[in-house]
Amino acid sequence: MATPISSSSRNALLPEGGQTFYNNIPPRHRLERNRKLSILFKFIQLMITVACLVLFSAGGQLFTDIKTTAFTYGTYGAYIVIPVFLIAGFIIGEVTPVLLVGYNLFGALLFAFVGSFGIDSWWGVQMDLDHISMAKTTVIEHLNDMKLMSAILSLVNAVLYAADTVLEGVILNDNYTRN
Incomplete structure (x- = not known):
């Protein structure tokens, strides 16, 4: 009472x-940021990015466009380095909500583009393999499937970064409206 x-x-x-x-x-x-949840979320995004890089390193040989290959490697490289520093910042208590919203939004867009490029390239190679009557196309199919898996994981990571953008944006909006 x-x-x-x-x-x-x-x-x-x-x-x-x-x-x-x-x-x-x-x-x-x-609303306030839960540091443990933020660290876990960034760690999962980092591990998916590492898996994408490993798979793409094997299957990316089938890309014919050097600009797309460079864009893909650049995205994976940047989103492996930056989360390490973000996780360190979360551990020591650093708060950068505006920067984090932009970073997550940009990551969602980049991973969506990289995933769509990978699926488009996989589809093109599959169409080319259908017209080739070679007996030993298994190596090319294997590399192409690795590239497809990298593209699928990139799209999953795009969804995770988009969700992270929304969560951080709600926290940021709540913090600014309360202060």
Whole structure:
């Protein structure tokens, strides 16, 4: 039960727990980043990116466009290095919400592009293999399948980065509206 108390110019509501809410309005729940959950989320994204890089290193030989290959390696390389520093920042308590929202949004877009490039390239090689009557196309098929798996994992990572963007954006919005 709450006991109303009056002080000079404000009315306050004093609940049994001892907290005081001015003007009889309890504060809205304030969202804050859960550091352990953020570290786990970034670690999962990092491991998926490492898996994408390993699979693409084997299957990426089938890419014919050097710009697409460079873009893919650049995306994987950047998103292996940066999360390591973000995880270290989470561990020491560093707070960079605006930067993190932009980073996650950009990561979602980059991984979506890389995944779509990989699936498009896989499809092109599959179509070419259908017209070749070689008996030993298994190596090419194996490399092509590795490239496909890398593309699928890239799309999964894009979804994870998009979800992380939404979560960090809600936390950022809540922090700015409360301050």
